[in-house]
Amino acid sequence: MNNKLKLSNEHTLARVLEIKHYTKALFSFKTTRPNNFKFKPGEFVMIGLIIKGEFIFRAYSICSSTWDNVLEFYSIKVPNGPFTSFLQKITTDSSIIIKTKSTGTLVLNALTLGKRLFLLCTGTGIAPFISIISEPGTYIKYNEVILVLTCRYSQELQYFNYKVKQMLKQPYIKLYARNKLRLYLSTTKGSYPYSGRITWLIKSGMLIADLKAYNFNRMDKFMICGSQQMILDVVNLLRSIGYLEGAINNPQDFVYERAFVS
Structure with a gap:
């Protein structure tokens, strides 16, 4: 040195x-x-x-x-x-x-209680959500944890698929995640069962239709991480349909990592 x-x-x-x-x-x-x-x-x-x-x-x-x-x-x-x-x-x-000190706004304590937690991410924005879905407390707080990951090509999903397989080999986590964790993986280029950007998937109703789930309501909570433009687009969309941004000192409906948006 x-x-x-x-x-x-x-x-x-x-x-x-x-x-x-x-x-x-x-x-x-x-x-x-x-x-x-x-x-x-x-x-x-x-x-x-x-x-x-x-x-x-x-x-x-x-x-x-x-x-x-x-x-x-x-x-x-x-x-x-x-x-x-x-x-x-x-x-x-x-x-x-x-x-030696971690920080960030993308934490569960910044959300009010709800029934469904949507984790919306693109690319390497999956990183914090791997930690979140590995935590038993996440499943204790919510009836469903729905992770939506969009990448350009299917090859870019390798890391996440590997981590999920490893996580579900842990009996302690598998016990909590069973019947609660749902995954929705999408690409924007190339062929894949699901395709489209997150904002389009939400606006078009395709996400809810593909999940065979009920429409968004006030008991839904959201965490967003990904490219700067994706975060801004999704945050603006959530605000337009009535959801409020939360913070640790004022929990609300959605959070995103402010440090990644200049």
Whole structure:
């Protein structure tokens, strides 16, 4: 490490344990979990690298369950990206910097009680929801948890499909998720059983029709994560049909990660 660079007490090093590449543009990685590091499902943490002699940090949602002894993250490889161009080259000989305090607005405590929880996401926006659906408390709060994930191509669903299979092998989680967790996976390019963007799926009524479910009502709650434009579009749509944005100090109908929307 550059002698001129020193970590503050708010940061620590975490050793990289595993890296998996799913497509040319998508990969996940696991690190050791710092001692006494706590987080709520849906929160993110700042992770960093030393790049060209400087600390560079980015916000990454935590995919891990709160009870896991490792941390897992899911990332896109941005072409010539100032951060991911280096992050994608990490190995099990590498370490990354992790801020020791997590944060975020995408948490269940910011929602009022309801019957159905819709998790609406695109691409790597699935990351915080993997943590949320791995938490028994999510299923205790809701009768149904409906995860809607849209990607461009079916290959981009590999990571999520893998994580769900792994999660449902855990007897403790399977017990809670059984008959409550519903998955709706859609693509916008290429062939797949379901297709279309989330806003269109909601506006057209196709989502409800495909799920063979009852129409949206006041007992439905929503969490949104994905590209900036997708978040803005879905938030505006939910507002237009009468839903209110929540916060930890003012729980309401929907939340999204404000840190990912400038």
